[in-house]
Amino acid sequence: MSDAVLSVRGVTRTYDTASGGLTVLRGVDLDVRPGEVVGLIGPSGSGKSSLLHAAGLLERPTEGVIRIDGEDVGGLDEGARTRIRLGRIGFVYQFHHLLPEFDALDNAALPLRIAGVKLDAARARAATLLTELGLGDRLKHQPAQLSGGERQRVAVARALANRPRLLLADEPTGNLDPATSQTVFEALHRLVKETGVAALIATHNMELAGHMDRVFAIKDGHLEERPAESHAY
Numbered sequence: 001m002s003d004a005v006l007s008v009r010g011v012t013r014t015y016d017t018a019s020g021g022l023t024v025l026r027g028v029d030l031d032v033r034p035g036e037v038v039g040l041i042g043p044s045g046s047g048k049s050s051l052l053h054a055a056g057l058l059e060r061p062t063e064g065v066i067r068i069d070g071e072d073v074g075g076l077d078e079g080a081r082t083r084i085r086l087g088r089i090g091f092v093y094q095f096h097h098l099l100p101e102f103d104a105l106d107n108a109a110l111p112l113r114i115a116g117v118k119l120d121a122a123r124a125r126a127a128t129l130l131t132e133l134g135l136g137d138r139l140k141h142q143p144a145q146l147s148g149g150e151r152q153r154v155a156v157a158r159a160l161a162n163r164p165r166l167l168l169a170d171e172p173t174g175n176l177d178p179a180t181s182q183t184v185f186e187a188l189h190r191l192v193k194e195t196g197v198a199a200l201i202a203t204h205n206m207e208l209a210g211h212m213d214r215v216f217a218i219k220d221g222h223l224e225e226r227p228a229e230s231h232a233y
């Protein structure tokens with residue numbers, strides 16, 4: 001029995017386009033275990049987001065099986081998939097997508113509020129995470145009053161607020177300068193190790209990829225594991 005939080009088996013993704021079927025993933029297999037940081041690299045258009053969307057239950061693969069904590073989610077209806085997404089999966093995107101009228105605290109607390117957690121408890125959890133991310137003195141700042149790196153750290157706190165089992169990040173530092181990318185990634189990495197969430201992170205940043213536990217390149221729709229020395233810087 002696998003201990004993987006995310007298990008991907010034989011996943012193929014074909015898009016219908018005006019010029020016919022476009023297959024971007026071809027029989028992909030991947031496991032991500034608790035506390036593991038797994039990187040996805042590959043040129044633009046290679047299928048990184050497609051794999052994250054399938055893993056995040058945002059789209060259904062054309063073929064293959066996705067399991068979350070051992071449960072095959074393919075046969076579930078959209079309501080059940082949404083519950084898994086809200087309860088067990090956290091997302092970080094390239095752009096923070098914070099609500100401009102909410103401060104950092106209430107942005108990070110949002111998933112808990114949606115899940116029905118009382119305001120005080122949600123804010124307490126959000127404050128703990130934001131403080132761990134070095135934003136303890138920015139709780140009352142709105143996104144416009146935060147730097148780009150601070151906004152992304154709020155987005156990381158929001159993604160981890162409901163204690164997800166799986167964290168999916170699509171170029172979480174893609175919009176930041178190299179030094180700020182490093183700071184945000186280090187904070188994210190530390191929290192993954194502390195919380196034991198399983199993390200799958202798509203990135204173009206090879207320096208960050210060098211700090212991940214395992215890295216896979218998507219090539220012609222297939223995953224190729226990169227040995228540590230070839231992705232370290």
Ligand SMILES: Nc1ncnc2c1ncn2[C@@H]1O[C@H](COP(=O)(O)OP(=O)(O)OP(=O)(O)O)[C@@H](O)[C@H]1O
Pocket residue numbers: 015016017022024042043044045046047048049050051
């Ligand atoms: N809904 C869709 N319909 C048709 N084609 C799509 C759709 N979504 C993605 N594609 C195509 O699939 C390919 C893979 O896209 P995807 O976004 O997964 O790549 P990516 O590796 O994440 O790229 P980037 O690094 O630029 O974000 C691209 O050629 C894209 O144009």
